[in-house]
Amino acid sequence: MDRPADFKVEDTAAGRVALLTGDWTAGSLGRAADQLAEYLDGAPAGVLDLTGVHRLDTAGAYALVRATGGALKAAELRARPETKRLIDLVARAAQTKKPPPAPRRGFEDMLVRIGRGVINLGADAVGTLAFGGHLLAVTGRNLINPARIRWAACISLAERAGLDALPIVATTAFFIGAVVGLLGANMLRQFGAQVFAVELIGIAVMREFNIIITAVLLAGRSASSFAAEIGSMKMNQEIDAMRVLGVDPFEALVFPRFFALLLTIPLLTFVATLAGLFGGLLVTWSVLDLGPAFFLQRIIDNVGATHFWIGLSKAPVMAMAIAGIGCRQGMEVGGDVESLGRRVTAAVVHAIFAIILIDAVFALIYMELDI
Template sequence: MSTADFQIEEAEGGSARLRLTGDWTTAGLGRSAQSLSDKLSGRKISGVDLSGLGRFDTAGALVIVQASDCVFPADAWAERPEAGRVYAMVEKLERETAPPPRRPDPFTQTFAKIGHGVADVGAEFVLSMAFLGRLITSTGTALAHPGRIRWAAWFSQAERSGLDALPIVAVTNFFIGAVIAFLGANLLTQFGAGVFTVQLVAVAVLRELAVLITAILLAGRSASSFAAEIGSMRMNQEVDAMQVMGVNPFQALVIPRLAAMVLMMPLLTFIGMVAGFFGGLLVTWSQLDYGPAFFIQRISEDPNMGTHLMVGMIKAPVFAIVIAAIGCRQGMAVSGDVESLGRRVTAAVVQAIFAIILLDAIFALVFLELNL
């Protein structure tokens, strides 16, 4: 195999006569491609000598086409008609190929991404409102016809989303209460007010931390589970099969999960409060030498503890509705591929946590205005 090579001879009128030698193939091109392109740039080819041309394939034809800008004499390939056919095919494809699309500048791309994001948020809001409407209708139907309620599904979901979450909820709130007590003991003792560590733990756990930590844990645990379960059924067309058999998917899939969360969230929140108190009690006992009797007495003597407890428990069912609705909504939106399932499960967790924090801020403003 000989390497591809060429010679250019000057002709009349500033044109050039091209002589090709060697094998113009993929393996034989070497550096001839760039060299030919540089030397033929802007020049007219008046003739071609193919007497020294060896093997010839589409790679060699593409180099010549690009170097000569698709301009070759009509009789250039008379000596090698088979090479001429290869050249004609490549030249036609190169001439008819559309130029690559021009990439927009970064400024345009940035605004395009913002526009797509706004459009996606709007579409998600519309679909969420439609889901909420169907959810309200299905809930009203279930309450109007209690005989149609699938009690077995309700208890099953209550056990899976509620009772099975007791250990993680209790342990997490225990450590949260302990951390708050450590901070209070460290800061308040500097001002001689270490005794108020008990009130700090009680108020923080009752009003905010117990319900908030429990809701976030369930958002990561139950919302993702709801989205994955219903999404898998959507992928396997089980939801479509339910509709064909006359079963309302909302009554069979969404309502039991919603009811289970609404029933179990207050219970889990209360257990989280107790666990947070226990963590704070152990820290104040070990760090400040305040025994359990003193801890309980300080809490029971404060007349505002009942209000703090009520504030925390009011949030629990609202957070439960949000977690269950978002998880089921994302599960119902899954299409037929695994990638869609993964995106929807991730969206369920992120949206649920965001909604919980947003609602908690709104509750804080409302209770502040109500002086509670």
């Protein structure tokens, strides 16, 4: 049964004595500590007698330290040894203060952030090389022994990353082709050369926009999906369980996604080309009154299939970049949801940046080759 905390103060020949009784615990303190502080405010006690205290916990010890204040050190403490140790421990903890924050220096902070950024960039580059080497080794093993390929996972992922993306890719490419045709018709009409809008549409759609639109949409759909799926498995320690069972996560998770995108992105690029040309055809037909037969004939005669093959040649590189970035970011997820969100965001941003960079590199190469 709990005994409420209580005390009494006696004036003796040896000085003022504070006699504490009852249970000085969290549930029994009441206002005893506040009343003790009021009594000792004017004339501190020379002796604190805790021999009558039945139970004492950290809450009671802290209340006692706060009530007596500096008088606790000056007074004679009568208590059991374990009680003294508890009060000393709580008193030291109560006096602990956080160290003052170091003064911030703007230039120094800038240098520290730059240094950390350089270190993180180097570590990221090393991790990318290690990831690429591991994926290359797994790809070589699967090509040597195709029976190791998980065909069911590859086909399922190809359907999700490829066939399910057909509507959005076709719709986006259609409107891009229509916009290019509309802008070309309005600009070239000023010079009486509106017929060349057909060539503008053909070259822009077949050489650049078909693969760019497809890759950007796959970066938003597939790269984020790959990072989220593998990252959630990493959080749930499923990847660690695979390694314990002797299953290579790259062979079970990364390679099927890599293969699925490599398989489907040429098909999506072809569909985007047809949709973009169809959008440009409708615009030239309605705005410039150039019929479909005329449009297609000028595409065949003046544009040709070379630009289409140039655009399609970028597809495998784009697929490798998108799948590799998405899977690598998923493998880097930590154990918390915040890390998962950061990695999914990084997967999309890095993939789009890689797409633009790859397209620029291809443009420079083909310009040097005069193609």
